[in-house]
Every structure is written in C-alpha cells, then in structure tokens.
Amino acid sequence: MIPAVLPTYNRAPLAFVSGSGSWLLAEDGTRYLDLGGGIAVNALGHAHPALVQALTDQAQKLWHVSNVYRIPEQEHLAEMLVDRTFADTVFFTNSGTEAAELAIKMARKFHHEAGHPERIEFISFEGAFHGRSTAAIAAAGSEKMVKGYGPLMPGFRQLKWPTSAEDHAAIRAAITDQTCAVIIEPIQGEGGIRVVPDQCLKGLRDLCDTTGTLLIFDEVQCGMGRTGRLFAHEWAGVTPDIMMVAKGIGGGFPLGAVLATERAASGMTAGSHGSTYGGNPLACAVGTAVLDIVGDDAFLADVSRKAALFRQGLESLVARHPKVFEAVRGQGLMLGLKCKAPNTDMVKAGYAAGVLTVAAADNVLRLLPALNITETDITEALTRLDRAASAVSTAI
Ligand SMILES: *Cc1c(COP(=O)(O)O)cnc(C)c1O
Numbered sequence: 001m002i003p004a005v006l007p008t009y010n011r012a013p014l015a016f017v018s019g020s021g022s023w024l025l026a027e028d029g030t031r032y033l034d035l036g037g038g039i040a041v042n043a044l045g046h047a048h049p050a051l052v053q054a055l056t057d058q059a060q061k062l063w064h065v066s067n068v069y070r071i072p073e074q075e076h077l078a079e080m081l082v083d084r085t086f087a088d089t090v091f092f093t094n095s096g097t098e099a100a101e102l103a104i105k106m107a108r109k110f111h112h113e114a115g116h117p118e119r120i121e122f123i124s125f126e127g128a129f130h131g132r133s134t135a136a137i138a139a140a141g142s143e144k145m146v147k148g149y150g151p152l153m154p155g156f157r158q159l160k161w162p163t164s165a166e167d168h169a170a171i172r173a174a175i176t177d178q179t180c181a182v183i184i185e186p187i188q189g190e191g192g193i194r195v196v197p198d199q200c201l202k203g204l205r206d207l208c209d210t211t212g213t214l215l216i217f218d219e220v221q222c223g224m225g226r227t228g229r230l231f232a233h234e235w236a237g238v239t240p241d242i243m244m245v246a247k248g249i250g251g252g253f254p255l256g257a258v259l260a261t262e263r264a265a266s267g268m269t270a271g272s273h274g275s276t277y278g279g280n281p282l283a284c285a286v287g288t289a290v291l292d293i294v295g296d297d298a299f300l301a302d303v304s305r306k307a308a309l310f311r312q313g314l315e316s317l318v319a320r321h322p323k324v325f326e327a328v329r330g331q332g333l334m335l336g337l338k339c340k341a342p343n344t345d346m347v348k349a350g351y352a353a354g355v356l357t358v359a360a361a362d363n364v365l366r367l368l369p370a371l372n373i374t375e376t377d378i379t380e381a382l383t384r385l386d387r388a389a390s391a392v393s394t395a396i
Contacts, residue, residue: 019046043248045370054289086239087259092279096220096246097131109267127191189221192362193336224248227332228304355384
C-alpha cells in the first residue's frame with residue numbers, strides 16, 4: 001500500500017523534535033551535530049533567537065496580504081539586496097525552483113522585447129541542478145530527473161562542466177544567434193561541490209558580453225554567505241545579469257528571489273509574472289533578519305576564518321583515512337569530501353556517530369554547516385567524522 005506521504009524521498013529513519021544552533025534533538029533523545037543544515041537552508045542554525053523574534057513579532061501583526069497591495073516588508077528586503085549586490089531589482093518567490101522558472105522566463109522575455117524572439121536557447125552544464133519544475137529539469141537534463149516526464153521543454157542543452165580553455169572554446173562554439181542565456185551554479189551543490197574556477201566565470205562573462213547572451217548565476221545553494229562572501233561570484237569579480245537565490249535567504253522559512261539588472265529585467269512589466277505567496281510579510285520579515293546578520297562584513301569574515309579551520313581539519317581527516325576519502329573540495333562552508341568508499345556509507349556511519357551529512361553526486365559527502373557554527377562544534381564535528389570514517393574504514 002502506498003504510504004500517506006507520496007514516497008518520492010529516500011528518507012533516513014530519523015525524526016527530530018527540536019534544534020538549537022548546530023544541534024538537533026531526535027525523538028529518542030539522541031543529539032546530532034548538523035552538518036547538513038537542511039541542505040544549506042539553516043544558514044544560522046536552528047532556533048536562532050533573532051529569527052525566532054522576527055518571525056513571532058511579524059506573526060502577531062500580519063502574515064499575508066497579497067501582491068495586489070504594496071508590501072513594505074518586501075520593499076525593504078528588496079532594497080537591502082539591491083544595496084548589497086549587482087542587482088537593480090528583485091522578485092520574491094517561495095523556492096529555488098520558482099526562482100529558476102522566473103530567471104528562464106525573464107531571459108527569454110528580454111530577447112523577445114529586444115526584437116530577438118528567436119533567442120530562446122539556454123546553455124547549462126552537466127551535473128547542474130536548478131530545481132524540479134519542467135523547465136528546471138530540462139535545464140539540468142540529467143537522466144534521473146527527466147526520465148518519464150517528456151516531452152521536455154525545448155531550448156536547453158548541456159555542455160561539459162567548464163574547467164579548461166578547451167571547455168570555453170566548446171561554449172563559444174555552442175553559442176549561436178538563437179542562444180538566450182548561459183545558466184550556471186558558481187559552485188555546483190548537488191553535482192558534487194564543484195567550484196567553477198574564477199578564470200572560467202570571467203571567461204563566461206566575456207563570452208556572454210561579446211555575443212549578447214545573458215548570464216544567469218544559480219546561487220540557490222552557494223549564495224547567502226556560504227563561501228564567506230554574500231554571493232559566491234563576488235570572489236571572481238564578475239557579476240551576472242540575473243541571479244537565483246533561495247535556501248539560506250530564509251534561514252528555514254520558505255523564501256527565494258530572483259535578482260536582476262534593470263536591463264535584463266526590462267521585459268518584465270505589470271502582469272507579466274506573479275506569485276500568490278512570494279514575498280509575503282512573514283517571509284520578508286524573516287529574510288530581513290537573516291540578511292541583517294549574514295550581510296555583515298564581520299560575520300562574513302568570520303565564516304571564512306571558521307571555514308579555514310574546518311578545512312584544515314578535513315584535510316587531516318582525509319590523510320588519516322586514505323581508504324575512505326580522496327580529497328577535500330569546495331569553498332568557505334560549502335565543503336565536500338570526495339570519497340573512495342561509497343559516500344552513502346559515510347552518511348550512515350555519521351548517523352551512528354551522531355553527525356549529519358548529505359550525499360551529493362560524484363561520490364561526494366557534502367558538509368553545509370550553519371554559517372555561525374562555533375569553533376567548539378567544528379572540533380566536535382571533526383571528532384565525530386573521524387569516528388564515522390574509522391567505522392567505514394574497518395568495514396572495508
Ligand atoms: C536546491 C536548489 C534549487 C531548487 O531549490 P528548491 O527550493 O528546492 O526549489 C535550485 N538550484 C540549486 C543550485 C539548488 O541547490
């Protein structure tokens with residue numbers, strides 16, 4: 001018999017009753033150190049006092065009104081994001097998928113209004129993840145995600161993940177007079193914590209500029225302070241035309257956003273897009289509280305400092321367990337351990353050792369801790385990961 005909850009997830013047999021900081025308490029009373037962070041969503045850990053305050057204050061005033069009206073909380077958060085980024089304008093969604101959907105629509109609309117309705121094709125990359133809508137699965141193109149859902153939305157093609165000059169030559173060759181936009185995660189999350197070299201992001205920006213192609217960054221997972229900058233692309237010193245944000249932006253409250261330049265957004269006029277819930281007062285009150293903390297330069301510097309500490313510990317973990325691990329990957333607190341043993345064995349051994357991690361493609365173990373994880377908790381995390389790795393190593 002089919003379970004009451006549609007069985008689309010491979011769930012671990014764990015359920016939690018409460019959380020505080022980087023710790024989760026399970027039904028049976030066991031405490032787990034959370035290095036999954038709800039897959040980069042719990043940017044400030046669990047039950048952060050400022051977020052709880054913002055949510056409960058707003059909950060007592062006003063939850064939802066509809067985008068039929070002005071929403072001051074939304075205007076305020078949009079202005080904060082515009083101040084802190086390349087963007088001139090923001091649209092709020094409830095998820096990363098919805099942000100992807102709008103980014104795609106906005107890019108096509110831009111060319112349409114510019115007199116080039118033939119520019120409809122998106123170039124994306126193998127291993128990408130942009131969400132689960134029909135457009136987003138077409139953009140990612142992976143067999144696992146698209147199988148049985150055809151016919152796929154036309155206008156998407158995937159190229160090899162860019163790491164070299166040859167890969168850039170291939171992208172240049174793939175851009176035609178029908179290309180609409182290039183869409184890329186500066187650091188692939190689901191694809192296995194793969195960082196695009198700064199040089200490649202710069203090269204992509206140049207290619208897009210010379211061909212009139214829009215550049216879309218998907219920072220749903222790597223953005224919102226995860227790398228020690230508010231957005232990952234800042235490290236490369238280039239900006240996109242359109243950017244998708246979600247996950248960490250709401251700190252656990254469903255919130256996403258599309259950020260864009262005035263030019264890229266020029267096709268989006270009244271009536272051209274909308275959302276019932278997107279950017280409601282409750283979501284924006286929490287989003288503002290998150291950005292107040294994560295957008296602070298001292299906080300971001302601290303993320304980088306802790307990331308360096310964590311990474312150093314992970315390097316020695318890899319050295320101590322050569323049968324289990326191959327290398328450390330990632331940037332800031334978006335870290336991956338490329339495994340030799342099956343990554344899912346490590347995830348399971350982590351449960352037994354009281355530490356939560358997430359698997360990613362390419363046999364990578366993902367670590368996406370709260371950005372405010374303490375040094376004590378980093379030390380404890382390393383101890384628990386070491387225990388889990390020993391168990392996996394012994395079983396080999
Ligand atoms: C999670 C994710 C998405 C999809 O976001 P949802 O909120 O699950 O819809 C899109 N892109 C990237 C890079 C993601 O990590």
